Amino acid sequence: VTSPDDRALSRFLADVERRSSDLEILTGDDCVRRYSDPFRLRSLGDGTVAAVRPSGGTAIQDIVRSANEHGVPLWPISRGENLGYGGSASFGDAAVILDLSRMNRILAVNVEDAFCLVEPGVSFVDMHDHLQRHDLPLWLSVPGYGLGSMVGNALERGVGNSPYGDHASQICGLEVVLGDGELVRTGMGALSGSGMWQRQRAALGPRYDELFVQSGYGVVTKMGLWLMPQPEASAAIEIELSDRDGLGGLVETLTSLKRQAYIQDSPVIASFLTMAALRSVRSDWSDERRALNLEESRRLRDALGLGWWNARTRLYGPVDMVELCLGHVEKALRPFADSGVRVSRWRRGEPIENAHRGIPSGGGLANAQWCGEGGAHVDLAVALPLSGAEAMRHALRVMDLLESVGVDYHSAFYLRERHMLNIVQLLFDRNDTAMCEAVEAAYKMLIIDASMRGYGVTRAPAHFRADAMAVFDFADHALSRMGARIKAALDPGAILSPGKDGFPAEIRPIGSLPTAR
């Protein structure tokens, strides 16, 4: 698919407008502004030429079919809030944004089996409000920014630190419009009227849910997600570790606690700037065009009462189990807790107070202002083995690389079952061209450097996707080649999310519109 010419676009827009009774269409500069990525690094023309905003129903199928007929690529977004990873902006070739945010129905919430079925427009805040309004004992795993879509977040491998924090893993059942307009329900949803759609992951045959995570194979129009049943009790634990080089020991200790099942969530260990960027701006500490130095960093930590590393974890369960676990966790963490182990207990019936307990907020974006008015960030997630030594090695390596290009080290480690996710945020000033260039170079260096240790990036903005995919090179990029074959089978016109998959150019399937219909 090449960029649609004005005539094809006009015909497409006229066509979808005629077919749908309740469709908003946006064009022109307002549209481009609305859907551009506020954090985009480069002045790449982001390709947006128009946007269509259906309210639901069969409109999506009509739009996708029409896009195939007229050769107009679509860039589906849920709510377009995937900030740090590209926002709502399309990539590369001109495309029409398929904005699903008006499809915002909560179709089911089941308390007993703890699941929901939602449309792409439902945000974490929407679901939180719904649960509060109906007094439902279910807890959300929330990402840093609560105004994003639950569907979009899971599809883009968003994370939280609750036991349900690997959001893509909580998907149970999808409704999808494939690239040629065919409507499919996965899993038990394929048995018409089945009550098992959100209860049972695999039907007969392969499970297809994860095929639509981070892909351009289809447009997800409904998603089942598992939620966390409200526990009887919980305990939040926070510590500050002042010694930068103590990271390894802390990782080993938390891993051991997690392996003994004393910890149920994904403990997070965040570098001080991650916290500092929520409460201050860079110019409070330095005006130099380089990464903060040791002295500035120390002054900052002292002023804000932060450790070099700041760890939090939360225990969940019946009261007696939480107390038992807490005893072990407190004791094990004490040697690392330079200002003591802070514990905050909660029991069912008490008011729920903070974000760790699943209250989504819009506050996660505050850190974007770190570099001032033009502040922005691009994020990079790399998975490492659950090893203290490797965490330390990787942290030092990333610090060095960032320092070499004058970028501060904002980093958090999420400890999972058999790996550890390291999310690094590169905060920069969009108005500073040299800095943008430095960040772009640093991002690519980080991808390549990680790959040399056998680590791959799990999330990346669309314009870094090709770089991030390039490292998956086994058998001459066989994985991308397989992806391209599935892409061609499910989106034969190559209409959806052009370029998003990041397949190397030479194996990207060339779009050919289906001839027979």
Added chain:
Amino acid sequence: VTSPDDRALSRFLADVERRSSDLEILTGDDCVRRYSDPFRLRSLGDGTVAAVRPSGGTAIQDIVRSANEHGVPLWPISRGENLGYGGSASFGDAAVILDLSRMNRILAVNVEDAFCLVEPGVSFVDMHDHLQRHDLPLWLSVPGYGLGSMVGNALERGVGNSPYGDHASQICGLEVVLGDGELVRTGMGALSGSGMWQRQRAALGPRYDELFVQSGYGVVTKMGLWLMPQPEASAAIEIELSDRDGLGGLVETLTSLKRQAYIQDSPVIASFLTMAALRSVRSDWSDERRALNLEESRRLRDALGLGWWNARTRLYGPVDMVELCLGHVEKALRPFADSGVRVSRWRRGEPIENAHRGIPSGGGLANAQWCGEGGAHVDLAVALPLSGAEAMRHALRVMDLLESVGVDYHSAFYLRERHMLNIVQLLFDRNDTAMCEAVEAAYKMLIIDASMRGYGVTRAPAHFRADAMAVFDFADHALSRMGARIKAALDPGAILSPGKDGFPAEIRPIGSLPTAR
């Protein structure tokens, strides 16, 4: 693909023999006997015309490419022990068995992160022996029959009742030869030399592992599987419930314990015949050609000391946590335990004694002799909601249907996170044609009856696959149609496992050999 003619087959066999230095080829009656399903219901010609047994390496790719060239369908099996679900036999059209059992290397076992990487020929017994020999503190989740392949079992959705009992969910990273011979590694295996292949499930882009579960899209040649780290302690709990109608209450109680995290595994509730068939034969209790009646059943239970329902569950963790959980579980189960709650504790360092702790055995087959020398069984797994009332309703319904065709009720419920798997075994005498016909009819009735409540079959022998898939009818069988499109993309010659997918005939992709290579 139609059946290969003798010339095509000869050419294929000559071709693969020439290409491979270490390949066993079997033909003729011995071959047919060796690979026929000992439990097959009908005298279906099972299509086996030959078998090839590579020892590994690139032989699989050569064989698959050659099969494409000569139009010879392949029926890949790991060890061919999927008994009750078709064994090693192919289905429908003539096919060459691709027997992977000689590829039996244990490529990696990692204790710290608790995973292994194995070839398809590795059985549960092989892995158990390996762990014992090297004194490695890892536990297996084992199915009823331990001589089967770990790979084959996971690919066919085999189950155990340990916390790792949903074996397909423990897959982390595959090496696959696609239907046209292309070699692919999924997940982090696509980053050459990455140590994360078995540690991190999703790389960048979709996760493809589950695409190869129960499908004919590729031949899995290596599989990463997560194993259970040896806990500090465990406690096995068994109870007998004499009241048939008490099932609902028991399900609710176990579900509640599981939801409070006092139980970590999948509790199993088995009907008395499930146990009786391991310790006696049908003729011990009745010579009538009908389902056992109430009086015979009572005599059997009294003689063998069985409840109508027999439940077992196992707790795992540090000593203090197991003791805490055990207190709650014992107390909650006491009202159902007509001969008391039997508890067997284990602590690290003590000898490991029984199958619940992950000792695979060949004993699971003993129940096949229930109906005498010609004894066999076909199995049916249906997922239900975690509801006591629905468990009871379903149990009564299945009993009625089976009684109406004169088949005994062998049934077990596995309680999972948000659903419950009911596995029913239909035990019969292969030499009794009328009984075979009754079992076949009953099997199809059970599929259709379950579907009317919105339940689908999760495992079925190949010759019932089409019936089992037919109920997944949403949007005119869109799920099967999507499957057929992926099949055509990954196995363009329709060479692998013809008919196994169970797609309705009208949407099954017609095989066409790739013209350009």
